[in-house]
Amino acid sequence: MPAIPRAIRRTNPITILLAGLLSLGFLAFIFSPSSNAATTSTAKRKFDSAAAHPLSPPTAPFQKTASSAKGKRPPPPVVHYHMNNLTTTSDPVANEENVLILTPLARFYQGYWDNLLALSYPHSLIALGFITPKTREGNAATAALQAAIAQTQNGPEEKRFASITILRQDFDPPIASQDESERHKKENQKARRSAMSRARNSLLFTTIGPSTSWVLWLDSDIIESPPSLIQDLTSYDKPVIVPNCFQRYRNDKGAWDVRPYDYNSWQDSQTAADLAAKMAPDDILIEGYSDMATYRTLMAKTADVTEGRDQKQSNTAGWGWRDRIAGQSRGS
Template sequence: MNPKALHFIRNRPVSTIALAITFMTIIYVFFFPDSQTKHQNKFGSSVRPRKAQKPIPRDLPGNHIQRFQMNNVKASAQAAQNKEKVLILTPLARFYDEYWANLVALSYPHSAIELGFIVPRTKEGDIALASLDKAIKLTQSSADKFAKITILRQDNTDTLESQSEQDRHDLKVQKQRRSAMAVARNSLVFTTISHDTSWVLWLDSDIIESPATLLQDMTLHNKDIIVANCFQRYIDDQGVESTRAYDFNSWQESEIGLELAASLPEEEIIVEGYNEMATYRALMAYMNNPNEDKHIEVPLDGVGGTALLVKAEVHRDGAMFPPFSFYHLIETEGFAKMAKRLGYQPYGLPNYLVYHYNE
């Protein structure tokens, strides 16, 4: 051995011992890996092997974790008999006594009905909310009360503050107004829908006449999306009460409508029922025949929201009300388009009528 190296070893005994320990550790790690994992953690310190732990139960009181079997939620033609939960949703800018009376008169089990409202933060909205509060207190103090009632307030209400029906339906305000309505509808449904909701009924607050069997009649069809026909009672020039079509948002697409859409900039929308945008679509409003069965169904490409029944799974799958141009459609008509893209076919009931308030 080199004398200098021997001199180094003799004078550095600690270094020699450390080198030997390091060499032995390397051999131990590489040739006895199982023993290493049992007795050392990743930092090299000694640990005791862990005992197998029992799974923590998730359904004990106070655990804050709930488990729901979503596959057990059914929406069927026997909704009333099965007491399938229905969520009735209403964007409420004005309160009508007749609208509330129709809700209370529904023959569907009230214990299976939840209500949801979104009210604008406007002077008119405050008045509507005060009337709604009174009606709720009276109804919910009775034996036949609704299972749950939720009220939201909407802040983006600039376009919903019009005082007249004519202003609200002016073509130039439709995109902005209906965009705000779409935001309100989305906020309402995704705030109030529950794990056990089977059906969602969109019912406008100015629907002042609807059958007590509305829910049974519409769920009977067992469609993913189905909409009633909305008419309006009025007094004609001879002083005779008559009826006329009101909602033109339920329709079947036409070639002219598709050509019109293809010619528009991406952000522009088509609004049905205006001479300035003639689409020549087949409107459900004009398919009504009082002499035919009220349960006749027709497939649709666009739907209105005055009395629109939707299986909850359609909303859960992501179908919402676009507040932007979606294939040149917006709000309820955009919802129908989105639902179709998801594989759901909307239907309409041309002979099943609800009636809109006539200002």
């Protein structure tokens, strides 16, 4: 009878059986499909929408490619975008429509950022864009924003945004302070609004991409808004919809109350048209100043703010508070 090798004699049959079962379990784990369909779908969507090159629109995250042996990246490819597949519907979640939220940011408010994090719209479909002034306040706001971004983008995946862009203004701000009393002075409005338009145009044209379905302008001092804000606004299926803004204040009785704040949406009047006809090309006509009465129908003054209002019937899409300022959205 031939001798049994020493190594085999010392091997327990139970050990061999356990090793075999462990191997089978490992192979099943490797080759079986993931049970988390939502995670797989999110990851695939991010990969499919990723930019193909650093020069691609920044609203899509860029997936870096390996450099060549000489350390040089390949030239930019010719990218084809199928714009016919882009939709803007009243059910953007089901249709996976990308939303670009843009904010000129001179001061950072934690309440504003908390509202972004609380949005119930899938964050994988949201791109953020910011532009900040090169001032002491702007530098502080940029630092606070970067800290908030780092914490969010390194946190739970469902809270992360598809992409975030921060721009710095390349021109000096027209006024030094962003205090409400200073920025609402009538003599500051022309220069201030001109700078605002310039900054907003730079932000929009730099960040909008071929997959952007909706653009939401959201001021940085909006510190309370509903998590369903995007779904509320898109549900009206309008090309443009404007939110009203209301301000919290202490009334004569010392109690908190609200009042219309934003007068930038109106139905024009003949008085305003006559005033504009007499103005120079560089003059502007603005609301909220007693010495420039236009008698326009202000949207903020027509909003139904009663507690029992039918929000859909009154063409109202929700509430938001803006640095003690509220926004009630209405169709344009």
